Amino acid sequence: MRWKLVIAMVGLPARGKSTMARKLCRTLELDGVHARIFNNGQLRRQLDPEERTSVAEFFAADNVVGQQLREQIARMSIEMAQAFLANDGQVAILDATNITKKRRQAITRAFQRVPICFVECLNADDEALEANLERKAALPEFQGMSLEKALESFVQRISHYEAIYEPLDDEPNRILVDSFDSCILQEHISEVLPYYDRIRDIITTRVVRNLFLVRHGETFYNLEDRIGGDSSLTEKGQEQAEALAEHFATVRIPIIFTSNHRRTLQTARPIADRQKPCSIIALPEFNEIHAGICEHLTYEEVRQQLPQVARERGPNKYHYIYPKGEGYVSMAERVHRGLKKVFYLNNYDENIMIVGHRAVNRMILSRFLSRQEEEIPYVYMPQDRYYHIRIDPHKRSFELVPYRSAPAAWAGW
Ligand code: F6P
Numbered sequence: 001m002r003w004k005l006v007i008a009m010v011g012l013p014a015r016g017k018s019t020m021a022r023k024l025c026r027t028l029e030l031d032g033v034h035a036r037i038f039n040n041g042q043l044r045r046q047l048d049p050e051e052r053t054s055v056a057e058f059f060a061a062d063n064v065v066g067q068q069l070r071e072q073i074a075r076m077s078i079e080m081a082q083a084f085l086a087n088d089g090q091v092a093i094l095d096a097t098n099i100t101k102k103r104r105q106a107i108t109r110a111f112q113r114v115p116i117c118f119v120e121c122l123n124a125d126d127e128a129l130e131a132n133l134e135r136k137a138a139l140p141e142f143q144g145m146s147l148e149k150a151l152e153s154f155v156q157r158i159s160h161y162e163a164i165y166e167p168l169d170d171e172p173n174r175i176l177v178d179s180f181d182s183c184i185l186q187e188h189i190s191e192v193l194p195y196y197d198r199i200r201d202i203i204t205t206r207v208v209r210n211l212f213l214v215r216h217g218e219t220f221y222n223l224e225d226r227i228g229g230d231s232s233l234t235e236k237g238q239e240q241a242e243a244l245a246e247h248f249a250t251v252r253i254p255i256i257f258t259s260n261h262r263r264t265l266q267t268a269r270p271i272a273d274r275q276k277p278c279s280i281i282a283l284p285e286f287n288e289i290h291a292g293i294c295e296h297l298t299y300e301e302v303r304q305q306l307p308q309v310a311r312e313r314g315p316n317k318y319h320y321i322y323p324k325g326e327g328y329v330s331m332a333e334r335v336h337r338g339l340k341k342v343f344y345l346n347n348y349d350e351n352i353m354i355v356g357h358r359a360v361n362r363m364i365l366s367r368f369l370s371r372q373e374e375e376i377p378y379v380y381m382p383q384d385r386y387y388h389i390r391i392d393p394h395k396r397s398f399e400l401v402p403y404r405s406a407p408a409a410w411a412g413w
Contacts, residue, residue, distance in 0.1 A: 133154055365387060
């Protein structure tokens with residue numbers, strides 16, 4: 001069984017295992033490696049279309065029937081992975097919690113002739129974890145429950161897992177990954193593993209398959225060239241949102257990330273309504289630059305009433321910090337943190353959409369473009385087009401796409 005490998009994910013629920021599994025699988029496949037995911041949760045839901053096994057009690061340690069069913073599902077996944085590797089499969093990824101030693105020993109016994117690499121996902125960022133729980137509570141698995149009940153049930157499910165959790169310790173090949181920061185915390189590899197360099201690289205690289213970076217539609221403040229605030233969309237802005245919805249109607253977008261400002265939420269709403277199911281996740285990290293004492297003023301009023309601001313900001317826009325407000329330079333960290341949340345929460349979906357603002361979108365774009373800092377505050381960020389960004393280990397592309405027309409350039413992707 002040369003050049004075959006089992007990657008067994010490990011970790012409590014909602015720690016980013018499935019996102020990591022999908023990223024590994026998809027990128028290995030782009031490299032020509034035949035990889036497949038065997039996901040216990042998905043199998044459970046297929047076997048139980050009425051979702052009776054989604055309730056928290058199913059996962060309790062003293063629920064004998066639940067335990068038996070879960071072990072049976074784990075065995076089925078293992079058998080499917082064995083069959084895959086016995087044929088032309090090269091990398092089988094077991095996507096499940098696998099948090100007990102007993103389960104990991106069963107996996108080890110099942111693949112005696114194929115090396116196994118255990119990859120444990122951790123996430124120490126409470127805010128990101130909470131956002132992930134909310135995203136999970138909105139999944140079809142919990143339909144029929146209120147969001148609050150679903151959240152409660154999911155938190156309880158996690159506590160059942162925590163009660164039996166045994167971290168990796170003496171498994172011969174094990175990696176501990178911070179899935180929020182996309183970095184390796186610890187690794188212990190005791191043999192030559194096929195594809196290992198590539199796997200390390202994939203874990204620590206952010207891959208963007210299709211990122212649609214949209215600026216909100218026209219607002220009343222835009223009409224007057226007014227800075228900041230929380231203005232609503234004008235009629236034209238609403239039409240732009242509808243046109244975006246129409247444009248993206250045939251492109252699957254499971255999550256739209258916005259700021260907390262009205263204008264981005266109002267732009268995202270019609271797009272989300274056309275998708276179904278699609279959740280909108282508002283991240284404060286994507287709020288527009290706070291212009292401090294210049295909030296609500298027009299650029300002309302700033303020139304007249306606060307001439308020193310206009311004088312100082314003009315030639316030094318990136319580093320200038322508005323009195324009592326922010327500057328591009330001081331936004332960098334929070335915008336970067338917002339992007340980390342996006343990558344953590346998006347479940348490695350094919351398409352990601354962010355509806356943001358002029359300055360915030362420039363900062364987001366600058367994370368992918370190699371631009372001089374000084375140029376960032378001048379990047380063109382129109383309201384009738386969006387940036388389509390693609391970055392994978394094989395290519396990078398940025399396209400400014402008008403959304404009134406059909407998405408022909410990438411239809412069928
Ligand atoms: O005018 C809209 C706006 O989003 C303001 O709220 C924000 O201060 C500005 O654009 C950012 O652009 P610039 O840095 O070019 O002033």
